[in-house]
Amino acid sequence: MLGAKFKRLADGEEGSAAAVIRQHIEVIELMRSVFRRYFVDTEAVDTSIGARIGGIGAGLGE
Known part of the structure; x- marks a missing residue:
């Protein structure tokens, strides 16, 4: 009986x-995709501003 209780708690x-x-794995995978997109977008903006x-x-001759 106690074994069944712990099995239910685990599985x-x-x-x-x-x-x-x-x-938790689903949340981490979602966070990974959000951060991946953020860093791709940030890199694109950074490159654009740098250009x-x-x-x-x-234009100023420097």
């Missing part, structure tokens, strides 16, 4: 350790 459906771990600043500097 059961809702609220079990396995279910919580799966939920504009370089153009301004070239």
Whole structure:
């Protein structure tokens, strides 16, 4: 009886350790995709601004 209780806590459906771990994995994968997109977008903006600043500097003869 006690063994069945602990098995349910570990492998059961809702609220079990396995279910919580799966939920955490889903959150981490979502965070990874969000951060990946953020850094790609940030790099694109940084490159664009750098090119504009370089153009301004070239226009000033520097």
